[in-house]
Amino acid sequence: MADPMRIRAALVGDKVDVKILMAHEMETGLRKDGEGNVVPARYIVNVSATCNERTVLSALWGASVAKNPFLAFRFTGAAKGDKLKVTWTDSDGDTRTDEVVIG
Amino acid sequence: MRNMNLRKLPFLALVLGVLLHFEVVADGMRDTVVAAMEASFEAKKQATMDRLDQDETQTLCTQHAAGILPSAVAERIMTLNRATIRPPPDGQYLGDWKGGELIAQTGTGFQSSDDPTKPAGGNCYACHELSGSEIAFGTIGPSLRYYGKVRGTSPTTLAAAWAKLYNSNAHMPCSNMPRFGHRGILTDQQLKDLMALLFDPASPVNQ
Amino acid sequence: MKSIYGCIRGLLLAACCVTLAWAQSSTEEAIAEYRAMFGDENPAELWQIRGEELWTTPRGPKNVALAGCDLGLGAGIVTGAYAQLPRWFEDTQRVQDLESRLVSCLTDLQGLDEAELLKSRFGDGAKKSDLEALTAYIVAASRGHTMSVSIAHPAAQAAYDLGHGVFYYRAGPHDFSCATCHGESGKRIRLQVLPKLLDPVGARYAYTSWPGYRVSQGELRTMEWRLQDCFRQQRLPQLRYGSEVAIGLTMFLAKNAEGGIMTAPNITR
Amino acid sequence: MNHERRTVLRQLSKVTGYALALLAGAWPRLGWSAEQRPAFTAETLEETLKALGASGSKESSEIEFKAPEIAENGAVVPVEVDSKLPGTRSIAIIVEKNPHLMSADFTFPEGTDPYVATRVKVAETSNLLAVVKTDAGVFHATRLVKVTLGGCGG
Numbered sequence: 066m067a068d069p070m071r072i073r074a075a076l077v078g079d080k081v082d083v084k085i086l087m088a089h090e091m092e093t094g095l096r097k098d099g100e101g102n103v104v105p106a107r108y109i110v111n112v113s114a115t116c117n118e119r120t121v122l123s124a125l126w127g128a129s130v131a132k133n134p135f136l137a138f139r140f141t142g143a144a145k146g147d148k149l150k151v152t153w154t155d156s157d158g159d160t161r162t163d164e165v166v167i168g
Numbered sequence: 169m170r171n172m173n174l175r176k177l178p179f180l181a182l183v184l185g186v187l188l189h190f191e192v193v194a195d196g197m198r199d200t201v202v203a204a205m206e207a208s209f210e211a212k213k214q215a216t217m218d219r220l221d222q223d224e225t226q227t228l229c230t231q232h233a234a235g236i237l238p239s240a241v242a243e244r245i246m247t248l249n250r251a252t253i254r255p256p257p258d259g260q261y262l263g264d265w266k267g268g269e270l271i272a273q274t275g276t277g278f279q280s281s282d283d284p285t286k287p288a289g290g291n292c293y294a295c296h297e298l299s300g301s302e303i304a305f306g307t308i309g310p311s312l313r314y315y316g317k318v319r320g321t322s323p324t325t326l327a328a329a330w331a332k333l334y335n336s337n338a339h340m341p342c343s344n345m346p347r348f349g350h351r352g353i354l355t356d357q358q359l360k361d362l363m364a365l366l367f368d369p370a371s372p373v374n375q
Numbered sequence: 376m377k378s379i380y381g382c383i384r385g386l387l388l389a390a391c392c393v394t395l396a397w398a399q400s401s402t403e404e405a406i407a408e409y410r411a412m413f414g415d416e417n418p419a420e421l422w423q424i425r426g427e428e429l430w431t432t433p434r435g436p437k438n439v440a441l442a443g444c445d446l447g448l449g450a451g452i453v454t455g456a457y458a459q460l461p462r463w464f465e466d467t468q469r470v471q472d473l474e475s476r477l478v479s480c481l482t483d484l485q486g487l488d489e490a491e492l493l494k495s496r497f498g499d500g501a502k503k504s505d506l507e508a509l510t511a512y513i514v515a516a517s518r519g520h521t522m523s524v525s526i527a528h529p530a531a532q533a534a535y536d537l538g539h540g541v542f543y544y545r546a547g548p549h550d551f552s553c554a555t556c557h558g559e560s561g562k563r564i565r566l567q568v569l570p571k572l573l574d575p576v577g578a579r580y581a582y583t584s585w586p587g588y589r590v591s592q593g594e595l596r597t598m599e600w601r602l603q604d605c606f607r608q609q610r611l612p613q614l615r616y617g618s619e620v621a622i623g624l625t626m627f628l629a630k631n632a633e634g635g636i637m638t639a640p641n642i643t644r
Numbered sequence: 645m646n647h648e649r650r651t652v653l654r655q656l657s658k659v660t661g662y663a664l665a666l667l668a669g670a671w672p673r674l675g676w677s678a679e680q681r682p683a684f685t686a687e688t689l690e691e692t693l694k695a696l697g698a699s700g701s702k703e704s705s706e707i708e709f710k711a712p713e714i715a716e717n718g719a720v721v722p723v724e725v726d727s728k729l730p731g732t733r734s735i736a737i738i739v740e741k742n743p744h745l746m747s748a749d750f751t752f753p754e755g756t757d758p759y760v761a762t763r764v765k766v767a768e769t770s771n772l773l774a775v776v777k778t779d780a781g782v783f784h785a786t787r788l789v790k791v792t793l794g795g796c797g798g
Binding site: 080091093119120122123126127128129130131136137138139140142168 | 719720726739742743744747750757760763764765780788
């Protein structure tokens with residue numbers, strides 16, 4: 066199972082500042098491991114964020130997003146205490162969802 | 169006169185360095201260190217345990233690393249290493265600067281993680297500035313920018329540069345620079361290519 | 376005639392030097408800008424999160440958490456512990472760094488197999504290292520603490536002296552020692568600044584910023600990893616994890632860094 | 645620590661590793677086939693822009709595109725795009741010299757700022773493009789990122 070994300074969501078004025086770190090290898094399929102074997106491609110292909118049943122960001126990703134990805138964005142229309150939910154899906158179909166309370 | 173002063177600089181710097189920061193490794197320490205090194209490492213691929221063994225130059229340089237290098241020891245090291253220098257058998261000092269640039273850029277070779285069937289690099293850019301287009305150069309060694317342009321290509325100049333590449337300790341005892349030829353890190357042909365990188369007017373070093 | 380040429384050459388040289396110096400500082404500024412763009416967003420936090428869970432969850436054949444693990448400040452105390460390591464431990468009768476101490480705790484308290492643990496001491500992609508995660512968590516709990524390592528015990532003093540001696544040990548096909556790169560200040564390898572590890576300033580700069588999230592590998596690396604990788608690049612054999620030399624060098628560096636404020640885990644190249 | 649035993653364990657783990665790798669290779673891949681995301685498989689800038697529907701894209705100074713002039717390490721290069729163009733719908737990030745040029749394509753619903761920060765891999769010194777789709781057409785900004793080498797072992 067994939068490791069949890071670290072999500073920060075803070076209300077600054079009327080905007081929610083979101084900063085996410087995801088635990089993912091983002092393997093390009095071009096890298097060799099310590100034994101010299103090619104590591105098969107495996108990377109996040111889809112990221113979405115929802116707040117109060119409303120999609121606030123959606124993204125398609127390729128293999129050239131850096132390992133252990135970082136993502137920051139801003140949205141309006143949420144209050145302190147609301148929950149922000151972030152989901153990623155990778156090219157093997159593995160998926161992970163984490164939730165954070167907006168502070 | 170100017171050259172002589174320059175040559176003395178490292179020694180002056182050394183003396184100054186020692187005055188500012190005086191350290192001596194105790195005599196009895198050597199055996200302790202060697203024993204601990206033997207116990208703390210294990211062979212990995214091409215990096216075998218015999219790499220911990222020191223030749224006389226390495227032993228002397230380790231012994232005096234924290235203090236002043238006594239002139240008799242310096243003489244001994246230079247004599248030992250001068251004797252190893254072999255000029256290119258065909259008398260040709262200059263190869264292909266393009267090959268040299270690649271060798272200068274390549275940092276791999278002789279590490280446990282390296283493919284031992286591939287030629288080693290010289291990793292010159294790790295310590296020296298060479299061509300103007302490479303911004304990621306180190307400063308452990310002096311800048312070699314315009315090396316040939318400044319010095320010309322007289323036979324003595326070429327021979328001196330070859331000697332420096334072949335065995336840095338011949339004229340600069342305990343230099344930080346590897347003894348590329350003497351220790352078999354680079355082949356004669358690779359050294360010639362590096363010579364061309366330094367001296368060829370068309371080389372990016374002289375542009 | 377000659378002097379005019381000399382003059383022109385001098386002027387050209389001077390212009391050249393100014394251009395070079397400018398190019399150099401702009402390169403360094405650009406690198407600083409690159410580093411600044413990471414801000415506080417360090418993937419090392421992902422290791423810290425995992426490490427905290429490993430520390431608090433009962434695990435191993437004995438199914439216990441690490442509350443009984445004494446990192447030097449008492450059983451289970453994590454805060455500030457790293458800033459006082461390595462140190463002499465009575466129970467193991469050894470000087471230990473954090474990583475070797477963790478190995479003791481994981482094997483003695485939790486009953487985990489040492490060989491198995493060491494097999495995954497350095498994570499590689501999907502193959503994760505529990506030791507790296509635990510180290511990240513524990514080190515982060517010393518952020519803001521002042522380095523203060525004791526060499527009062529004779530064994531701790533001996534470890535320091537050994538580290539000092541090893542620092543100058545020149546060997547291998549390339550004649551490298553630690554001092555080759557870290558014996559002088561103000562030097563760079565490629566664009567990376569090389570701290571002089573003999574001086575408080577350089578030692579503090581280096582020691583307090585490790586472990587780090589290593590950008591080139593996308594992994595969190597600890598001091599044990601840092602040292603064995605230095606020796607790999609020195610073209611020497613493999614440094615053993617938790618060995619006398621590893622702990623001696625760590626003691627030497629940690630003591631030289633006395634008074635420095637811990638900032639790790641950082642982002643490193 | 646028994647040295648021989650460790651070697652045996654290492655060998656064993658290698659064999660298991662190979663077996664797992666073989667299994668993984670034979671396993672049917674879930675999810676994303678290339679056809680669904682043509683912009684991510686295009687191999688030239690022109691093809692990528694075409695697949696994105698951004699062929700006629702115009703340079704715009706209304707896109708604040710922050711990328712470091714020099715990347716100390718190409719494995720992780722921070723980028724930040726802030727579009728001042730009205731009606732911004734999406735921002736795509738392209739690394740021209742990468743084996744796969746297309747890094748990411750972000751879509752901004754109503755209520756989300758046309759702003760994103762992330763980190764991408766840059767294989768070698770390359771132009772990076774931020775392609776912004778708006779109600780009034782497609783625009784882009786370009787930044788050159790120099791990737792440097794480092795370390796003592798190459």
